[in-house]
Amino acid sequence: MSTRMVKVEIVILDAVYNLCLYEGCIEILLSQRDVPLKLTGHQTKYVIHMVSKGFKTFETLMFFKAIFVNGQTKYVDNLFSDVRLRTFDYADTLNLDFYDASNDNLTDKPLLILVHGGGFSAGQRNGGEETNFGKSFAKKYYAVASIDYRLSRKGKSFGCDCASATKIKTYVEAVDDFSKAMHYLATYASDFKINPEKIILVGSSAGAETVLDAIILKYHYLFKNVISPKGNIIGAVSFSGATLNEDYLPEDSAVPMLFFHGEKNDVVPLATAAHRSCKESDDRYLLLDGPLEITQKLRELQVSYELYSDPLGTHKWADLGYRQTNIISQFLYSVVLGNEKIQKQENIAPN
Numbered sequence: 001m002s003t004r005m006v007k008v009e010i011v012i013l014d015a016v017y018n019l020c021l022y023e024g025c026i027e028i029l030l031s032q033r034d035v036p037l038k039l040t041g042h043q044t045k046y047v048i049h050m051v052s053k054g055f056k057t058f059e060t061l062m063f064f065k066a067i068f069v070n071g072q073t074k075y076v077d078n079l080f081s082d083v084r085l086r087t088f089d090y091a092d093t094l095n096l097d098f099y100d101a102s103n104d105n106l107t108d109k110p111l112l113i114l115v116h117g118g119g120f121s122a123g124q125r126n127g128g129e130e131t132n133f134g135k136s137f138a139k140k141y142y143a144v145a146s147i148d149y150r151l152s153r154k155g156k157s158f159g160c161d162c163a164s165a166t167k168i169k170t171y172v173e174a175v176d177d178f179s180k181a182m183h184y185l186a187t188y189a190s191d192f193k194i195n196p197e198k199i200i201l202v203g204s205s206a207g208a209e210t211v212l213d214a215i216i217l218k219y220h221y222l223f224k225n226v227i228s229p230k231g232n233i234i235g236a237v238s239f240s241g242a243t244l245n246e247d248y249l250p251e252d253s254a255v256p257m258l259f260f261h262g263e264k265n266d267v268v269p270l271a272t273a274a275h276r277s278c279k280e281s282d283d284r285y286l287l288l289d290g291p292l293e294i295t296q297k298l299r300e301l302q303v304s305y306e307l308y309s310d311p312l313g314t315h316k317w318a319d320l321g322y323r324q325t326n327i328i329s330q331f332l333y334s335v336v337l338g339n340e341k342i343q344k345q346e347n348i349a350p351n
Contacts, residue, residue: 075333078139080104085134090147090184094177097125098192099134099144110198110234110337111185112137114146115178117205117239117318120170121153129322133202136325143194145185149177149210160278164286167275171244172223174210179229186231196231200336202328205268205318208241212294216249235336237328239321242268242275242288246297256304258331259291260321260348262313270309299343304335308348320350 072079080101090096100109116123116130124130125146134144152170153162186196201211215236217223222244237258261270266277269290278285291307298305308327310317334340 073333074141075110075337076140076329078136079141080139083135083138085131088184091177091180094148094150094181095125096145096147096181096185097130097134099138099146100193101138101141104193106141107190107193108195109141109143109193110200110332111192111194111196112142112144112200112202113178113182113185113211114144115149115174115201115203115207115210116146117203117207118151119153119158120174120206121151121156121158123151123206124148129204129319133322133325137329140329143192145181147178147181149174149181159276160284162284164284167284167286168222168244171209171213172226174206175214175217175223176226178210178214179227182231182233183227183229186229189231197234198337199231199233200235200237200332201233202237202239203241204239204321205241205315208238208318209243209268209288211236212238212241212243215253215255216243216246216294218253219250220245220248235332237321237331238291240265240268240315240318242290243294244286244288246289246293249294249297249301251301254298254301254303256331256335257294257298258305258328258335259295259307259309260317260324261291261307262310262315262317264311264313265290265315265317267315295343295345304340304342305344306331306335306342307345309345310348310350313348313350316350323351324348 082102083099084102086098087095088098114125114130114133116125116127118124125148130146134146137144150173152173156162158167158170182199185192185194186199189196201214203209203211213223215233233253233255235256235258239260240262241259261268263270268275269288271292272287272289274280275286275288291309295305295307306327308324313320335342
């Protein structure tokens with residue numbers, strides 16, 4: 001079998017060593033064992049157990065393959081300067097915008113599926129925040145798909161004068177559209193040069209409710225007619241999102257989640273409260289479970305999460321969340337892709 005060796009320079013205890021990456025293994029030309037690796041420009045210390053000319057585990061191989069490209073870190077640093085945008089029809093009149101690096105021959109990239117907000121009545125896949133987000137993460141070695149979904153409440157209310165049954169129907173329709181988009185992308189994964197087993201969901205407001213419901217209510221009877229898409233979801237990011245009922249989160253679908261939320265959000269609750277703060281006496285009253293409840297469920301299931309809440313923040317975190325690219329990229333890199341275990345909540349303020 002022929003092997004293709006690629007030399008990669010890394011800093012190990014202030015000395016530069018050469019690594020040989022093979023097709024299915026990694027050979028490390030070191031005599032030391034238990035060598036601590038300190039990544040230049042990052043605070044994390046990694047201790048890798050190595051033996052001279054030994055075959056390493058799959059995780060170790062993926063670690064080294066993942067972190068270095070021309071001295072920069074995949075998924076964290078901007079590895080590319082030029083990003084291309086292509087638009088595809090994924091179902092009927094619904095489109096998606098696909099962002100990836102221009103003139104990039106790299107394959108097997110993780111995929112971020114972005115679902116915009118707008119109360120199921122407005123918003124667009126190619127708004128300013130969505131476009132900036134797509135370009136930003138495409139530069140970090142991700143592929144990003146920003147999708148359309150049915151705006152069922154366009155020209156109509158989604159507030160306290162909208163019947164709860166209609167609201168639930170709207171949630172189901174959005175999850176169905178999302179599922180079709182994910183299925184389309186996973187089906188043509190080789191064409192898009194993505195890894196369908198590494199799909200991460202990102203949503204804002206109504207979009208965050210959609211991605212959270214897609215994960216948490218996967219087996220709920222209300223969603224029984226939603227297609228089961230190809231591909232594998234490995235993480236989620238929510239800007240001002242909630243779900244209909246966190247109790248339904250199945251253990252086999254629980255993935256690391258990152259939340260940004262305002263504690264004074266009166267549209268989508270931080271804990272458990274009525275959607276749009278509607279009165280309990282109203283037949284349009286519908287309870288939602290916010291990040292506090294969802295993270296409690298993740299804690300019970302021993303699944304990683306980070307919750308950033310703004311004590312003075314409102315629903316504006318549906319937009320502000322897009323701009324937290326440093327926090328998001330580090331969470332995806334360390335927790336979602338790197339399997340670091342963490343469960344934390346802390347306060348945040350707008351940049």
